[in-house]
Amino acid sequence: MIKIKNLVKRYNDIYAINNINLDIEDGSFIGLVGPNGSGKTTLLKLIFGYCRPTSGEIEVDGKHPGVEIKSTTAFYPEYDSTYHWMKAKDLIKWYSGFFPDWNKEKEKNLIDFFNIPTHRYVAHLSKGLRAKLKLVLTLSRDAKIFLLDEPLSGIDPASRANITSGILKAYREGQTFIFSTHIVTDAEMLFERTIFMKDGNVAIDGESDALREKYGKSMDQIFKEDLYG
Amino acid sequence: MKIDKSKPIWRQIVQEIKERISRGEIVENVPTVRALAEELGVNPNTVARAYREMEREGIVESWVGKGTWVKKKSRDKLKDKMVEEVVDSFVESLTSMGLSKKEIKKLVRKIDDKN
Numbered sequence: 001m002i003k004i005k006n007l008v009k010r011y012n013d014i015y016a017i018n019n020i021n022l023d024i025e026d027g028s029f030i031g032l033v034g035p036n037g038s039g040k041t042t043l044l045k046l047i048f049g050y051c052r053p054t055s056g057e058i059e060v061d062g063k064h065p066g067v068e069i070k071s072t073t074a075f076y077p078e079y080d081s082t083y084h085w086m087k088a089k090d091l092i093k094w095y096s097g098f099f100p101d102w103n104k105e106k107e108k109n110l111i112d113f114f115n116i117p118t119h120r121y122v123a124h125l126s127k128g129l130r131a132k133l134k135l136v137l138t139l140s141r142d143a144k145i146f147l148l149d150e151p152l153s154g155i156d157p158a159s160r161a162n163i164t165s166g167i168l169k170a171y172r173e174g175q176t177f178i179f180s181t182h183i184v185t186d187a188e189m190l191f192e193r194t195i196f197m198k199d200g201n202v203a204i205d206g207e208s209d210a211l212r213e214k215y216g217k218s219m220d221q222i223f224k225e226d227l228y229g
Numbered sequence: 230m231k232i233d234k235s236k237p238i239w240r241q242i243v244q245e246i247k248e249r250i251s252r253g254e255i256v257e258n259v260p261t262v263r264a265l266a267e268e269l270g271v272n273p274n275t276v277a278r279a280y281r282e283m284e285r286e287g288i289v290e291s292w293v294g295k296g297t298w299v300k301k302k303s304r305d306k307l308k309d310k311m312v313e314e315v316v317d318s319f320v321e322s323l324t325s326m327g328l329s330k331k332e333i334k335k336l337v338r339k340i341d342d343k344n
Binding site (some may be wrong): 075169189190210212219220 | 266
């Protein structure tokens with residue numbers, strides 16, 4: 001359970017997060033939807049503990065973000081992997097050593113599913129393959145909470161379905177996934193609940209199928225027509 | 230199955246499974262939640278919700294460890310209901326074209342003679 005109370009994050013005079021209150025139940029798969037600059041990445045970083053709130057509170061299973069939750073939370077960063085000088089297989093082996101919850105079978109299944117040539121240097125992989133490699137590093141853990149920051153960003157349209165299928169395959173009931181994106185249509189069927197962000201705040205939040213019923217629209221249409229149109 | 234993302238997905242799954250049962254494509258075992266979720270590319274919890282609804286309607290039953298099964302009488306019941314719906318819409322469209330019930334009956338009898 002993630003509890004967020006009166007959360008504010010200010011960078012100088014800009015409010016990246018402007019008073020957010022959220023409860024996220026265990027086992028929910030959440031789409032965190034919004035344009036660039038709406039506060040999605042900042043919110044994920046605050047939950048994980050990469051940065052500290054200006055004011056307000058976050059509790060993850062009763063613990064504070066940071067060191068206390070690293071063993072149960074996996075984070076997929078948007079920035080490109082920096083380990084270009086390693087071979088993919090060596091990077092995976094080295095990285096897996098940090099996590100007691102590493103699941104070798106999931107690692108193998110994901111490598112096969114994404115068709116990653118692990119004998120190659122990271123620097124020699126395409127951008128799409130590097131994103132997939134990053135997903136292997138994130139999703140091979142048996143973590144309780146997965147925070148995925150823009151896993152579809154920079155992925156060409158033809159490969160997006162492959163990425164979302166891989167994420168769906170790795171997802172296990174009972175795990176909590178928060179998947180941030182500004183590309184909604186390719187991922188919205190994964191989201192049980194969709195949280196739309198605008199200017200550092202939650203604009204619309206609800207069970208995706210209930211929102212479909214209420215608006216008679218897809219999450220993508222709500223995003224484009226009702227919030228930012 | 231083509232999913233319309235502007236309508237609740239769990240309802241479309243219920244409809245799809247009912248159709249598969251009435252067409253005889255699903256006889257006993259309903260696909261597992263995970264298998265159907267991966268086939269359709271939807272969240273497994275959405276599929277589970279559709280199955281719960283079908284269980285509530287008495288179409289299927291679930292047993293822990295055994296999966297979800299179609300109840301014996303479900304197929305006939307679903308088929309009857311779908312036939313009824315097709316007949317209703319058939320009559321309705323002919324009525325809207327100005328045909329009377331009597332004329333429609335006559336037409337149906339004609340089909341019978343042809344075969």
